[in-house]
Amino acid sequence: MQAINLIISLNPEVIDITKLSLQVSGTSVILAAIVGIPIGVLIGLNEFPFKRTLRNLINTLMGLPPVVLGLFVFLMISRAGPLGTFGILFTPTAMIVAQFLLVTPIIMGLSIAAASAVDRVVIDTAISLGARKLDTMRLVINEARPALITAVIAGFGRAIAEVGAVMIVGGDIRWNTRVLTTSIMLETRKGQYDLAIALGIVLLAMSFFINFLVSYLQGRRK
Amino acid sequence: MSLLSVRGVTRRIGRRAILNDVSLDVDRGEMIAVLGPSGSGKTTLLRVINMLDRPDAGTVLFRGQDIWAGNEEETRRSMVMMFQKPVPFSMSVYDNIAYGMKLRKMSKQEISAAVEEALKLLDMAGKESQYARSLSGGEAQRLAFARAYVLKPDLLLLDEPTANLDPANAGIMERVIRETSRRLGTTVILVTHDMYQARRLASRSAFMLDGELIEMKPTAELFSSPDDPRTARFIKGELIY
Numbered sequence: 001m002q003a004i005n006l007i008i009s010l011n012p013e014v015i016d017i018t019k020l021s022l023q024v025s026g027t028s029v030i031l032a033a034i035v036g037i038p039i040g041v042l043i044g045l046n047e048f049p050f051k052r053t054l055r056n057l058i059n060t061l062m063g064l065p066p067v068v069l070g071l072f073v074f075l076m077i078s079r080a081g082p083l084g085t086f087g088i089l090f091t092p093t094a095m096i097v098a099q100f101l102l103v104t105p106i107i108m109g110l111s112i113a114a115a116s117a118v119d120r121v122v123i124d125t126a127i128s129l130g131a132r133k134l135d136t137m138r139l140v141i142n143e144a145r146p147a148l149i150t151a152v153i154a155g156f157g158r159a160i161a162e163v164g165a166v167m168i169v170g171g172d173i174r175w176n177t178r179v180l181t182t183s184i185m186l187e188t189r190k191g192q193y194d195l196a197i198a199l200g201i202v203l204l205a206m207s208f209f210i211n212f213l214v215s216y217l218q219g220r221r222k
Numbered sequence: 223m224s225l226l227s228v229r230g231v232t233r234r235i236g237r238r239a240i241l242n243d244v245s246l247d248v249d250r251g252e253m254i255a256v257l258g259p260s261g262s263g264k265t266t267l268l269r270v271i272n273m274l275d276r277p278d279a280g281t282v283l284f285r286g287q288d289i290w291a292g293n294e295e296e297t298r299r300s301m302v303m304m305f306q307k308p309v310p311f312s313m314s315v316y317d318n319i320a321y322g323m324k325l326r327k328m329s330k331q332e333i334s335a336a337v338e339e340a341l342k343l344l345d346m347a348g349k350e351s352q353y354a355r356s357l358s359g360g361e362a363q364r365l366a367f368a369r370a371y372v373l374k375p376d377l378l379l380l381d382e383p384t385a386n387l388d389p390a391n392a393g394i395m396e397r398v399i400r401e402t403s404r405r406l407g408t409t410v411i412l413v414t415h416d417m418y419q420a421r422r423l424a425s426r427s428a429f430m431l432d433g434e435l436i437e438m439k440p441t442a443e444l445f446s447s448p449d450d451p452r453t454a455r456f457i458k459g460e461l462i463y
Contacts, residue, residue, distance in 0.1 A: 121309045128272055129322035129369060130299040143312050 003197035011198070013175075018202050021179040024092055024166070025159035028099035029107075033152050036104045040111025040151075041137055041144070045123070055112060061105035066098075070165030073098045077169065090171035095179070098165040103155040110151030114144035146218045153214045160206060223286055225250040225409050226271065226377060231280035233266055240266045242433040243280070250376075253403045253410040255424035255441065257417060259461060263433040264413040265306070268379045271411070272303040284377070299326065301377035306385055308366035310354030315346070318354045318365055322373045340368040343398055360391030367395065371402060378402065378410045384419065399423060417457065421445065429453045431461075 006014055043054065077083045077094055088094045118140050126139050141148065163181035170177035172186060180203045187196035224247040233241040241263045248254055256264045269275040271282055273289055282289045289297050302322070311318050316337055323333045341347045344364040349357075357365060363383065370378060380399065384392035400423060402408050414420055420427045420441055428438035429448070436450045448454045455461045 119309050121305050121307055122311065124269075124274055124303075125305060125309060125366075125369075126311075126321070127274060127298070128301075128303040128305075129373065130295075130325045132295070132325075135325055139311065145312070 002194035003201060006195060006198040007201060014195070014198055014202065016175060017178055017180055017183050017199060020092065020177070021160060021181075021203075022206075024095045024179060025099060025156060028096045028159055029103055029152060029156045031096070031100050032103040032107050032155055036107030036155075037111045037141065037148055037151070038137070040108040041115040041140055043108075044112040044115025044118075045137065045140060055109075058105050058109045058112065062109045064102065064105065065164070066102055066162045067164035067168065069102050070098055070168030073101065073165065074168050089169065090173060090177060092170070092177055094169040095166045095177060098169045099159045099162060102162060102165060103159050106158055107151045107155045110154060111144075111148060114147035114151060115140050117147065118143045149217050150214060153210055157207065157210060160203070224248055224283075225252075225285060226411075227283040227286075228267070228271065229281050229283065231267075231270055231277045231282060233263075233270055233275060234278045239433050241270065241277070244430075244433075244435045245280075246428060246435060246438055248377075248409055248411060250409055251403070251407045252426065253399075253412065253424050254438075255412045255414055255420035255427040256430060257414060257420055257427055257456070258430035259415065259456070261432075262430040264430055265381050266433075267430070268303055268381055268411065268413055271377075272301055272379055273298050274303070299373075300375060301379060302370040302373055302375045303379040304366050304370050304381060304383060306382040308359075308362045310357060310362050310365055312355055313353075314350065315341075315352050315354050315357070315365060316350040319368045319372055322369060326373070336372040337368075340372050343371070343401070344368050345394055360387050360394075363387055363391065363395065364398075367398060371398070374406055374408070376409060378408050379413075380410060381413045382415070383412070384414075384416070396423060417445070429456060431456070 043051065073094065074089070075081050077086065077089045077097070079089070088097070122143055123136055123140065126136050131139065161181060163185060166179055167182050170179070170182070172178050172182040180199050184196050184199045184203070187193070187199065226248040228244055228246045231241055231244045232239055244263070244267060256267065258264050266275065270277050273294065276290065284297050284300070311321060319337045319340055320333045323336060337350065341350065344367060346361065346364055346368070349361070354362070354365060363386070367383065383399065384395050387395060396419065399410065399412070403410050412420070412424060424441050426438060427441040427444045429436045429444065431452055436453055437444070437448065444453065445457055448457060452461065
Protein backbone atom coordinates (compact mmCIF):
# COMPACT_ATOMS: atom_id res chain seq x y z
CA MET A 1 0.00 0.00 0.00
CA GLN A 2 2.89 2.28 0.89
CA ALA A 3 4.25 1.69 -2.63
CA ILE A 4 0.98 2.89 -4.22
CA ASN A 5 1.02 5.95 -1.98
CA LEU A 6 4.52 6.82 -3.14
CA ILE A 7 3.27 6.87 -6.73
CA ILE A 8 -0.07 8.63 -6.08
CA SER A 9 1.56 11.29 -3.90
CA LEU A 10 4.03 11.96 -6.73
CA ASN A 11 7.01 11.32 -4.50
CA PRO A 12 9.76 13.68 -5.79
CA GLU A 13 12.39 10.96 -5.83
CA VAL A 14 10.16 8.54 -7.76
CA ILE A 15 9.35 11.32 -10.23
CA ASP A 16 13.02 12.27 -10.64
CA ILE A 17 14.11 8.67 -11.19
CA THR A 18 11.30 8.06 -13.69
CA LYS A 19 12.09 11.27 -15.58
CA LEU A 20 15.80 10.43 -15.80
CA SER A 21 15.03 6.89 -16.97
CA LEU A 22 12.80 8.20 -19.74
CA GLN A 23 15.31 10.87 -20.67
CA VAL A 24 18.29 8.51 -20.86
CA SER A 25 16.51 5.63 -22.58
CA GLY A 26 14.45 7.93 -24.83
CA THR A 27 17.51 9.84 -26.04
CA SER A 28 19.60 6.73 -26.62
CA VAL A 29 16.78 5.04 -28.55
CA ILE A 30 16.11 8.11 -30.73
CA LEU A 31 19.81 8.32 -31.58
CA ALA A 32 20.00 4.57 -32.17
CA ALA A 33 16.96 4.76 -34.48
CA ILE A 34 18.49 7.64 -36.46
CA VAL A 35 21.65 5.57 -37.01
CA GLY A 36 20.23 2.04 -37.00
CA ILE A 37 17.19 2.32 -39.29
CA PRO A 38 18.84 3.86 -42.39
CA ILE A 39 21.89 1.63 -42.14
CA GLY A 40 19.72 -1.42 -41.48
CA VAL A 41 17.47 -0.64 -44.46
CA LEU A 42 20.53 -0.05 -46.67
CA ILE A 43 22.02 -3.39 -45.67
CA GLY A 44 18.65 -5.12 -46.13
CA LEU A 45 18.12 -3.66 -49.60
CA ASN A 46 21.55 -4.21 -51.12
CA GLU A 47 23.63 -7.22 -51.97
CA PHE A 48 27.36 -6.95 -51.36
CA PRO A 49 30.28 -9.20 -50.41
CA PHE A 50 30.34 -10.28 -46.75
CA LYS A 51 26.72 -9.20 -46.19
CA ARG A 52 26.04 -12.45 -44.39
CA THR A 53 29.07 -12.01 -42.15
CA LEU A 54 27.98 -8.47 -41.34
CA ARG A 55 24.46 -9.67 -40.49
CA ASN A 56 25.88 -12.37 -38.25
CA LEU A 57 28.03 -9.79 -36.50
CA ILE A 58 25.05 -7.47 -35.95
CA ASN A 59 22.96 -10.39 -34.71
CA THR A 60 25.72 -11.25 -32.24
CA LEU A 61 25.85 -7.67 -31.01
CA MET A 62 22.06 -7.77 -30.50
CA GLY A 63 22.64 -10.15 -27.62
CA LEU A 64 25.63 -8.33 -26.15
CA PRO A 65 25.66 -8.63 -22.33
CA PRO A 66 25.05 -5.12 -20.92
CA VAL A 67 27.68 -5.48 -18.18
CA VAL A 68 30.35 -6.29 -20.74
CA LEU A 69 29.34 -3.28 -22.78
CA GLY A 70 29.23 -1.17 -19.62
CA LEU A 71 32.74 -2.26 -18.75
CA PHE A 72 33.95 -1.42 -22.26
CA VAL A 73 32.40 2.07 -22.15
CA PHE A 74 33.73 2.58 -18.62
CA LEU A 75 37.28 1.77 -19.77
CA MET A 76 36.89 4.15 -22.71
CA ILE A 77 35.59 7.13 -20.75
CA SER A 78 37.33 6.70 -17.40
CA ARG A 79 39.98 9.28 -16.69
CA ALA A 80 42.79 7.01 -17.90
CA GLY A 81 40.81 5.89 -20.97
CA PRO A 82 41.18 7.21 -24.51
CA LEU A 83 38.01 9.32 -24.17
CA GLY A 84 38.69 10.32 -20.56
CA THR A 85 39.22 13.98 -21.46
CA PHE A 86 35.48 14.38 -22.12
CA GLY A 87 34.84 13.87 -18.41
CA ILE A 88 31.49 12.19 -18.89
CA LEU A 89 31.96 9.23 -16.51
CA PHE A 90 29.14 9.00 -13.95
CA THR A 91 26.90 11.39 -15.90
CA PRO A 92 23.62 10.78 -17.77
CA THR A 93 25.60 11.35 -21.01
CA ALA A 94 27.71 8.27 -20.28
CA MET A 95 24.52 6.29 -19.67
CA ILE A 96 23.09 7.49 -22.99
CA VAL A 97 26.29 6.45 -24.78
CA ALA A 98 26.19 2.98 -23.21
CA GLN A 99 22.52 2.44 -24.01
CA PHE A 100 23.00 3.80 -27.53
CA LEU A 101 25.70 1.19 -28.16
CA LEU A 102 23.49 -1.49 -26.65
CA VAL A 103 20.33 -0.61 -28.58
CA THR A 104 21.74 0.33 -32.02
CA PRO A 105 22.50 -3.29 -33.06
CA ILE A 106 18.98 -4.32 -32.00
CA ILE A 107 17.31 -1.62 -34.09
CA MET A 108 19.73 -2.20 -36.96
CA GLY A 109 19.29 -5.97 -36.94
CA LEU A 110 15.50 -5.75 -36.86
CA SER A 111 15.58 -3.05 -39.58
CA ILE A 112 17.61 -5.34 -41.84
CA ALA A 113 14.99 -8.06 -41.36
CA ALA A 114 12.16 -5.54 -41.93
CA ALA A 115 13.67 -4.20 -45.18
CA SER A 116 14.46 -7.70 -46.45
CA ALA A 117 10.83 -8.69 -45.91
CA VAL A 118 9.49 -5.94 -48.21
CA ASP A 119 8.15 -7.48 -51.43
CA ARG A 120 10.76 -7.20 -54.22
CA VAL A 121 7.98 -6.15 -56.62
CA VAL A 122 7.42 -3.00 -54.52
CA ILE A 123 11.07 -2.04 -54.99
CA ASP A 124 11.11 -2.89 -58.70
CA THR A 125 7.86 -0.96 -59.22
CA ALA A 126 9.32 2.10 -57.50
CA ILE A 127 12.49 1.93 -59.63
CA SER A 128 10.40 1.49 -62.74
CA LEU A 129 8.34 4.56 -61.80
CA GLY A 130 11.57 6.55 -61.62
CA ALA A 131 12.66 6.27 -57.98
CA ARG A 132 16.31 6.93 -57.20
CA LYS A 133 18.14 5.03 -54.45
CA LEU A 134 17.09 7.47 -51.73
CA ASP A 135 13.43 7.50 -52.93
CA THR A 136 13.41 3.69 -52.89
CA MET A 137 14.84 3.67 -49.39
CA ARG A 138 12.18 6.10 -48.21
CA LEU A 139 9.46 3.94 -49.75
CA VAL A 140 10.87 0.81 -48.13
CA ILE A 141 10.91 2.56 -44.74
CA ASN A 142 7.25 3.45 -45.28
CA GLU A 143 6.39 -0.09 -46.36
CA ALA A 144 8.21 -1.60 -43.39
CA ARG A 145 6.89 0.95 -40.89
CA PRO A 146 5.06 -1.47 -38.58
CA ALA A 147 8.16 -3.67 -38.30
CA LEU A 148 10.39 -0.64 -37.81
CA ILE A 149 8.13 0.70 -35.04
CA THR A 150 8.42 -2.68 -33.39
CA ALA A 151 12.22 -2.47 -33.74
CA VAL A 152 12.31 0.91 -32.01
CA ILE A 153 9.98 -0.23 -29.26
CA ALA A 154 12.04 -3.39 -28.75
CA GLY A 155 15.10 -1.17 -28.46
CA PHE A 156 13.36 1.03 -25.91
CA GLY A 157 12.24 -2.00 -23.95
CA ARG A 158 15.83 -3.23 -23.81
CA ALA A 159 17.15 0.21 -22.79
CA ILE A 160 14.62 0.97 -20.05
CA ALA A 161 14.97 -2.49 -18.50
CA GLU A 162 18.76 -2.56 -18.67
CA VAL A 163 20.70 -2.31 -15.42
CA GLY A 164 24.31 -3.49 -15.81
CA ALA A 165 25.72 -0.92 -18.20
CA VAL A 166 24.05 2.16 -16.64
CA MET A 167 25.13 1.00 -13.20
CA ILE A 168 28.79 0.79 -14.28
CA VAL A 169 29.02 4.03 -16.29
CA GLY A 170 26.41 6.05 -14.37
CA GLY A 171 27.42 5.06 -10.86
CA ASP A 172 23.84 5.13 -9.53
CA ILE A 173 24.27 8.56 -7.91
CA ARG A 174 21.15 9.82 -6.11
CA TRP A 175 19.41 12.76 -7.84
CA ASN A 176 21.93 12.53 -10.62
CA THR A 177 22.31 9.17 -12.40
CA ARG A 178 19.86 6.97 -10.56
CA VAL A 179 17.32 5.32 -12.89
CA LEU A 180 14.44 2.92 -12.31
CA THR A 181 16.38 -0.33 -12.64
CA THR A 182 19.41 0.71 -10.59
CA SER A 183 17.13 2.15 -7.90
CA ILE A 184 15.05 -1.03 -7.66
CA MET A 185 18.24 -3.02 -7.16
CA LEU A 186 19.60 -0.62 -4.57
CA GLU A 187 16.36 -0.22 -2.58
CA THR A 188 15.84 -4.00 -2.54
CA ARG A 189 19.32 -4.52 -1.17
CA LYS A 190 18.64 -1.82 1.46
CA GLY A 191 15.41 -3.53 2.43
CA GLN A 192 13.33 -0.52 1.29
CA TYR A 193 10.77 -2.72 -0.38
CA ASP A 194 8.03 -0.08 -0.64
CA LEU A 195 10.11 2.23 -2.80
CA ALA A 196 11.45 -0.73 -4.80
CA ILE A 197 7.90 -1.97 -5.43
CA ALA A 198 6.71 1.55 -6.35
CA LEU A 199 9.51 1.86 -8.90
CA GLY A 200 8.79 -1.65 -10.14
CA ILE A 201 5.14 -0.70 -10.71
CA VAL A 202 6.23 2.38 -12.69
CA LEU A 203 8.56 0.23 -14.83
CA LEU A 204 5.83 -2.34 -15.44
CA ALA A 205 3.31 0.40 -16.30
CA MET A 206 5.78 1.79 -18.82
CA SER A 207 6.27 -1.63 -20.42
CA PHE A 208 2.53 -2.10 -20.59
CA PHE A 209 2.05 1.34 -22.15
CA ILE A 210 4.75 0.67 -24.74
CA ASN A 211 3.18 -2.66 -25.70
CA PHE A 212 -0.22 -1.03 -25.91
CA LEU A 213 1.24 1.67 -28.15
CA VAL A 214 2.78 -0.93 -30.46
CA SER A 215 -0.46 -2.85 -30.87
CA TYR A 216 -2.35 0.40 -31.42
CA LEU A 217 0.07 1.65 -34.08
CA GLN A 218 0.15 -1.73 -35.84
CA GLY A 219 -3.59 -2.13 -35.63
CA ARG A 220 -4.15 1.33 -37.09
CA ARG A 221 -2.14 0.36 -40.19
CA LYS A 222 -4.56 -2.47 -40.94
CA MET B 223 14.48 4.80 -86.66
CA SER B 224 12.90 2.39 -84.19
CA LEU B 225 12.06 3.66 -80.72
CA LEU B 226 13.52 0.49 -79.27
CA SER B 227 16.07 -1.93 -80.63
CA VAL B 228 17.06 -5.02 -78.73
CA ARG B 229 20.22 -6.44 -80.29
CA GLY B 230 21.60 -9.85 -79.46
CA VAL B 231 20.66 -9.63 -75.79
CA THR B 232 21.66 -12.51 -73.55
CA ARG B 233 20.91 -12.68 -69.86
CA ARG B 234 22.20 -15.52 -67.73
CA ILE B 235 21.49 -16.67 -64.23
CA GLY B 236 24.42 -18.83 -63.30
CA ARG B 237 25.12 -20.92 -66.39
CA ARG B 238 21.55 -20.89 -67.62
CA ALA B 239 20.61 -18.40 -70.34
CA ILE B 240 17.24 -16.86 -69.47
CA LEU B 241 17.50 -14.79 -72.63
CA ASN B 242 19.59 -16.09 -75.50
CA ASP B 243 20.66 -13.73 -78.27
CA VAL B 244 17.30 -11.95 -78.49
CA SER B 245 16.81 -9.21 -81.08
CA LEU B 246 13.75 -7.18 -81.92
CA ASP B 247 12.77 -3.68 -83.04
CA VAL B 248 9.73 -1.72 -81.96
CA ASP B 249 8.55 1.39 -83.77
CA ARG B 250 7.20 4.49 -82.08
CA GLY B 251 3.48 4.21 -81.30
CA GLU B 252 3.41 0.50 -82.08
CA MET B 253 1.84 -2.13 -79.83
CA ILE B 254 3.52 -5.51 -79.95
CA ALA B 255 2.77 -8.68 -78.06
CA VAL B 256 5.35 -11.13 -76.79
CA LEU B 257 3.87 -14.58 -76.56
CA GLY B 258 5.28 -17.74 -75.10
CA PRO B 259 4.85 -20.32 -72.40
CA SER B 260 5.84 -19.70 -68.79
CA GLY B 261 9.59 -19.59 -68.31
CA SER B 262 10.29 -18.59 -71.90
CA GLY B 263 12.03 -15.35 -70.86
CA LYS B 264 9.24 -12.85 -71.61
CA THR B 265 9.37 -11.11 -68.22
CA THR B 266 13.17 -11.06 -68.23
CA LEU B 267 13.07 -9.36 -71.62
CA LEU B 268 10.87 -6.59 -70.18
CA ARG B 269 13.15 -6.27 -67.13
CA VAL B 270 16.21 -5.90 -69.34
CA ILE B 271 14.48 -3.25 -71.46
CA ASN B 272 13.37 -1.43 -68.26
CA MET B 273 16.96 -1.50 -66.93
CA LEU B 274 16.01 -3.60 -63.93
CA ASP B 275 18.39 -6.32 -65.12
CA ARG B 276 21.61 -5.80 -67.02
CA PRO B 277 22.20 -8.00 -70.06
CA ASP B 278 25.30 -10.18 -70.03
CA ALA B 279 25.72 -9.62 -73.75
CA GLY B 280 24.12 -7.49 -76.44
CA THR B 281 22.68 -3.98 -76.30
CA VAL B 282 19.34 -2.28 -75.92
CA LEU B 283 19.00 0.93 -77.89
CA PHE B 284 16.30 3.40 -76.88
CA ARG B 285 15.85 6.31 -79.30
CA GLY B 286 19.03 5.08 -80.94
CA GLN B 287 21.13 5.21 -77.77
CA ASP B 288 22.44 2.42 -75.59
CA ILE B 289 20.28 2.54 -72.45
CA TRP B 290 23.30 1.96 -70.20
CA ALA B 291 25.54 4.47 -71.95
CA GLY B 292 23.60 7.73 -71.90
CA ASN B 293 21.60 9.46 -69.19
CA GLU B 294 20.32 6.38 -67.37
CA GLU B 295 17.79 8.25 -65.25
CA GLU B 296 16.24 10.07 -68.19
CA THR B 297 15.98 6.81 -70.15
CA ARG B 298 14.48 4.95 -67.20
CA ARG B 299 11.91 7.71 -66.69
CA SER B 300 10.81 7.47 -70.34
CA MET B 301 9.46 3.98 -69.80
CA VAL B 302 7.39 2.24 -67.15
CA MET B 303 6.86 -1.42 -66.47
CA MET B 304 3.68 -2.82 -65.01
CA PHE B 305 4.30 -6.09 -63.21
CA GLN B 306 2.20 -9.22 -63.37
CA LYS B 307 1.62 -9.16 -59.63
CA PRO B 308 0.38 -5.69 -58.78
CA VAL B 309 1.52 -4.58 -55.34
CA PRO B 310 -0.03 -1.30 -54.28
CA PHE B 311 2.22 0.78 -52.06
CA SER B 312 1.16 1.03 -48.46
CA MET B 313 -0.58 4.40 -48.88
CA SER B 314 -3.78 5.83 -50.31
CA VAL B 315 -4.93 5.24 -53.88
CA TYR B 316 -4.24 8.92 -54.63
CA ASP B 317 -0.68 8.76 -53.28
CA ASN B 318 -0.03 5.55 -55.21
CA ILE B 319 -1.03 7.12 -58.52
CA ALA B 320 0.79 10.35 -57.65
CA TYR B 321 4.02 8.54 -56.66
CA GLY B 322 5.86 8.76 -60.00
CA MET B 323 4.66 12.32 -60.63
CA LYS B 324 5.95 13.46 -57.23
CA LEU B 325 9.34 11.96 -58.09
CA ARG B 326 9.28 14.09 -61.23
CA LYS B 327 8.49 17.17 -59.12
CA MET B 328 5.23 17.91 -60.94
CA SER B 329 2.99 20.59 -59.45
CA LYS B 330 0.13 19.69 -57.10
CA GLN B 331 -2.43 20.91 -59.64
CA GLU B 332 -0.94 18.79 -62.41
CA ILE B 333 -0.83 15.75 -60.15
CA SER B 334 -4.39 16.24 -58.95
CA ALA B 335 -5.74 16.63 -62.51
CA ALA B 336 -3.81 13.59 -63.75
CA VAL B 337 -4.96 11.39 -60.87
CA GLU B 338 -8.56 12.42 -61.44
CA GLU B 339 -8.32 11.65 -65.15
CA ALA B 340 -6.71 8.26 -64.52
CA LEU B 341 -9.28 7.25 -61.93
CA LYS B 342 -12.08 8.17 -64.31
CA LEU B 343 -10.48 6.27 -67.18
CA LEU B 344 -10.10 3.17 -65.02
CA ASP B 345 -13.58 3.28 -63.47
CA MET B 346 -12.14 4.02 -60.03
CA ALA B 347 -13.49 7.52 -59.40
CA GLY B 348 -14.22 8.17 -55.72
CA LYS B 349 -11.56 5.78 -54.46
CA GLU B 350 -8.76 8.35 -54.08
CA SER B 351 -8.62 8.28 -50.29
CA GLN B 352 -9.05 4.52 -49.92
CA TYR B 353 -6.09 2.58 -48.48
CA ALA B 354 -4.64 0.96 -51.58
CA ARG B 355 -3.88 -2.38 -49.92
CA SER B 356 -7.60 -2.85 -49.29
CA LEU B 357 -8.42 -2.87 -53.02
CA SER B 358 -9.59 -6.03 -54.76
CA GLY B 359 -7.21 -7.85 -57.13
CA GLY B 360 -8.81 -6.29 -60.20
CA GLU B 361 -8.75 -2.81 -58.71
CA ALA B 362 -5.12 -3.24 -57.65
CA GLN B 363 -4.23 -4.16 -61.22
CA ARG B 364 -6.06 -1.09 -62.52
CA LEU B 365 -4.29 1.04 -59.90
CA ALA B 366 -0.96 -0.30 -61.14
CA PHE B 367 -1.92 0.71 -64.65
CA ALA B 368 -3.03 4.17 -63.47
CA ARG B 369 0.32 4.63 -61.71
CA ALA B 370 2.07 4.04 -65.03
CA TYR B 371 -0.48 5.81 -67.24
CA VAL B 372 -0.24 9.21 -65.52
CA LEU B 373 3.47 9.39 -66.33
CA LYS B 374 2.66 9.36 -70.07
CA PRO B 375 5.72 7.25 -70.82
CA ASP B 376 7.08 6.80 -74.33
CA LEU B 377 7.25 3.09 -73.74
CA LEU B 378 4.88 1.03 -71.63
CA LEU B 379 5.94 -2.48 -70.66
CA LEU B 380 3.02 -4.64 -69.58
CA ASP B 381 3.69 -8.02 -68.03
CA GLU B 382 0.58 -10.20 -68.21
CA PRO B 383 -1.73 -7.29 -67.30
CA THR B 384 -4.87 -9.42 -67.28
CA ALA B 385 -3.48 -12.78 -66.12
CA ASN B 386 -5.23 -12.75 -62.76
CA LEU B 387 -8.36 -10.81 -63.69
CA ASP B 388 -11.97 -11.76 -64.11
CA PRO B 389 -13.46 -11.10 -67.60
CA ALA B 390 -14.99 -7.75 -66.57
CA ASN B 391 -11.72 -6.39 -65.18
CA ALA B 392 -9.77 -7.86 -68.10
CA GLY B 393 -12.15 -6.05 -70.46
CA ILE B 394 -11.56 -2.72 -68.72
CA MET B 395 -7.82 -3.27 -68.81
CA GLU B 396 -7.77 -4.07 -72.53
CA ARG B 397 -9.91 -1.01 -73.26
CA VAL B 398 -7.54 1.34 -71.42
CA ILE B 399 -4.45 -0.24 -72.99
CA ARG B 400 -5.95 0.32 -76.42
CA GLU B 401 -7.01 3.89 -75.56
CA THR B 402 -3.59 4.72 -74.14
CA SER B 403 -1.91 3.51 -77.28
CA ARG B 404 -4.33 5.35 -79.57
CA ARG B 405 -4.77 8.61 -77.67
CA LEU B 406 -1.26 9.15 -76.37
CA GLY B 407 0.64 7.31 -79.08
CA THR B 408 2.38 5.29 -76.39
CA THR B 409 4.52 2.42 -77.59
CA VAL B 410 3.44 -0.74 -75.82
CA ILE B 411 5.12 -4.10 -75.35
CA LEU B 412 2.57 -6.53 -74.02
CA VAL B 413 3.72 -9.81 -72.57
CA THR B 414 0.95 -12.35 -72.55
CA HIS B 415 0.30 -16.02 -72.96
CA ASP B 416 -3.22 -15.26 -74.13
CA MET B 417 -3.16 -15.57 -77.93
CA TYR B 418 -6.60 -14.03 -78.28
CA GLN B 419 -5.48 -10.96 -76.38
CA ALA B 420 -2.50 -10.59 -78.69
CA ARG B 421 -4.86 -10.82 -81.65
CA ARG B 422 -7.15 -8.17 -80.21
CA LEU B 423 -4.44 -5.69 -79.28
CA ALA B 424 -1.14 -6.11 -81.06
CA SER B 425 -0.17 -5.20 -84.60
CA ARG B 426 2.87 -7.49 -84.44
CA SER B 427 3.61 -10.42 -82.21
CA ALA B 428 6.72 -12.29 -81.21
CA PHE B 429 6.94 -15.86 -80.00
CA MET B 430 9.51 -16.81 -77.38
CA LEU B 431 10.58 -20.23 -76.20
CA ASP B 432 13.36 -21.21 -73.79
CA GLY B 433 14.88 -17.73 -73.82
CA GLU B 434 14.96 -17.46 -77.59
CA LEU B 435 12.87 -15.26 -79.80
CA ILE B 436 11.66 -17.77 -82.35
CA GLU B 437 9.93 -15.38 -84.72
CA MET B 438 8.19 -12.02 -84.93
CA LYS B 439 5.74 -10.87 -87.58
CA PRO B 440 2.33 -9.17 -87.98
CA THR B 441 -0.02 -10.80 -85.49
CA ALA B 442 -2.52 -12.11 -88.04
CA GLU B 443 0.31 -13.61 -90.09
CA LEU B 444 1.93 -15.21 -87.05
CA PHE B 445 -1.30 -17.05 -86.32
CA SER B 446 -2.18 -17.93 -89.91
CA SER B 447 1.23 -18.86 -91.25
CA PRO B 448 3.95 -19.24 -88.64
CA ASP B 449 7.43 -19.89 -90.02
CA ASP B 450 8.63 -22.11 -87.22
CA PRO B 451 7.02 -25.44 -86.33
CA ARG B 452 7.39 -24.60 -82.61
CA THR B 453 5.27 -21.47 -83.08
CA ALA B 454 2.71 -23.55 -84.94
CA ARG B 455 2.59 -26.05 -82.11
CA PHE B 456 2.15 -23.29 -79.54
CA ILE B 457 -0.69 -21.75 -81.53
CA LYS B 458 -2.40 -25.10 -81.87
CA GLY B 459 -2.02 -25.64 -78.15
CA GLU B 460 0.20 -28.65 -78.64
CA LEU B 461 3.21 -27.25 -76.84
CA ILE B 462 3.15 -28.72 -73.37
CA TYR B 463 4.56 -26.46 -70.68
